[in-house]
Amino acid sequence: EPEVTQTPSHQVTQMGQEVILRCVPISNHLYFYWYRQILGQKVEFLVSFYNNEISEKSEIFDDQFSVERPDGSNFTLKIRSTKLEDSAMYFCATSAGAFQETQYFGPGTRLLVL
Amino acid sequence: GNSVTQMEGPVTLSEEAFLTINCTYTATGYPSLFWYVQYPGEGLQLLLKATKADDKGSNKGFEATYRKETTSFHLEKGSVQVSDSAVYFCALSGVAGANSKLTFGKGITLSVRP
Numbered sequence: 001e002p003e004v005t006q007t008p009s010h011q012v013t014q015m016g017q018e019v020i021l022r023c024v025p026i027s028n029h030l031y032f033y034w035y036r037q038i039l040g041q042k043v044e045f046l047v048s049f050y051n052n053e054i055s056e057k058s059e060i061f062d063d064q065f066s067v068e069r070p071d072g073s074n075f076t077l078k079i080r081s082t083k084l085e086d087s088a089m090y091f092c093a094t095s096a097g098a099f100q101e102t103q104y105f106g107p108g109t110r111l112l113v114l
Numbered sequence: 115g116n117s118v119t120q121m122e123g124p125v126t127l128s129e130e131a132f133l134t135i136n137c138t139y140t141a142t143g144y145p146s147l148f149w150y151v152q153y154p155g156e157g158l159q160l161l162l163k164a165t166k167a168d169d170k171g172s173n174k175g176f177e178a179t180y181r182k183e184t185t186s187f188h189l190e191k192g193s194v195q196v197s198d199s200a201v202y203f204c205a206l207s208g209v210a211g212a213n214s215k216l217t218f219g220k221g222i223t224l225s226v227r228p
Contacts, residue, residue, distance in 0.1 A: 004157070033215065043158070043203060043218040056215060091157060098214040103207075105150070105158040 002026040004106035006092050012112045016081050021109045023075045023092030032075045033093040033103060034067065036060070043091065049075065050098070082113045116141045118204050120219035127194055128227050135189040135222055137178075137204035145206040147171075147180050147187040148216065152201040161189075161202070196226045 005024045013019050025032055034046040048055040049067050066078045075094075079086055089110050093103040121136040139147065149161040149171070162171030167182035176191045187204060204219040 006157075031214065035216070035218075042220050043205075043216075045215040045217070048215055058215075093158075093216075095214070099146075099208075101214070102148075102160050102163065103216060104160070107155075107157040 004092055004094055004104050006090075006106035006109050008109060009107065010110045010112075012114065013082055015084060015113055019079050019082055019111060021077045021079075021090050021092075021111070023077075023094075023106055024073060025075055025092070025094035026096075026104055029094035029096050029104070031055075031095045031098055031101070031103075032067075032069075033095075034077045035091045035093060035105075036088040037091065037108075038085075038088045046077070046090075079111075082111075084113050087111055087113045116145065116206055116208070116217045118206055118217055118219035120204050120222050123222035124225060125222060126225045126227065129196055130193045131226075133189070133191040133194045133198075133224070135202055135204075135224070137187045137189065137219060139185050139187065139204075139206050141185075141206055141208075143208075144182075145208060147178070148205045148207070149176070149178055149187070149189050150203040150205060150218075152203065152221070154200070158203065194224070194226045196228055199224055199226045 007022045032049040037043045047057040047061045089108045091108045092106040095101040095103045117140045146165045148163045150158040151161045162173040164171040164180035170179045178189045201221045203221045205216045
């Protein structure tokens with residue numbers, strides 16, 4: 001069964017450093033999402049992406065965050081200057097459509113900012 | 115805005131016990147409702163979904179019915195197994211023409227004893 005993959009599985013970085021989290025969507029999927037889960041808290045929506053544009057973003061997704069599909073396959077989340085509070089599990093999700101479509105999640109990247 | 119409330123956990127049951135995990139929601143319009151499961155060390159997997167009132171989603175012995183009158187989507191299983199030990203998340207997504215992001219509940223950890 002096709003699956004969403006994410007790399008790296010774990011990343012440790014120093015505060016102020018840039019990180020790039022990568023996701024390989026299921027091949028025929030057109031809608032892409034990033035969510036995050038701070039330890040012990042809810043899974044929170046960050047951003048949705050369709051047709052090479054951001055469709056929606058949450059308040060969390062400020063100027064320090066960006067997303068792109070650099071090569072038409074990978075879908076990346078960049079955090080320009082990490083803060084301690086960015087430490088979380090980051091999940092990529094993809095779906096074939098928008099309304100009522102199932103979102104398929106990757107295994108996540110655990111980011112630790114020191 | 116949309117929100118999902120799940121009962122407080124964790125929940126510990128003996129094998130073959132009956133399981134109910136409560137989930138209620140607040141949303142405008144008619145959202146789609148989902149249960150996702152997260153097994154240890156893995157990403158979120160769709161367990162079941164329902165897209166309109168009175169629909170029943172079912173999978174792997176789990177069931178949930180979309181109850182518009184009580185704004186609920188409680189998860190049930192008649193006889194749990196040790197392999198059902200995981201974190202369970204209730205979620206909703208927006209209506210047609212609106213955003214499709216998922217709004218999650220806090221999640222509840224289920225442990226099943228042999």
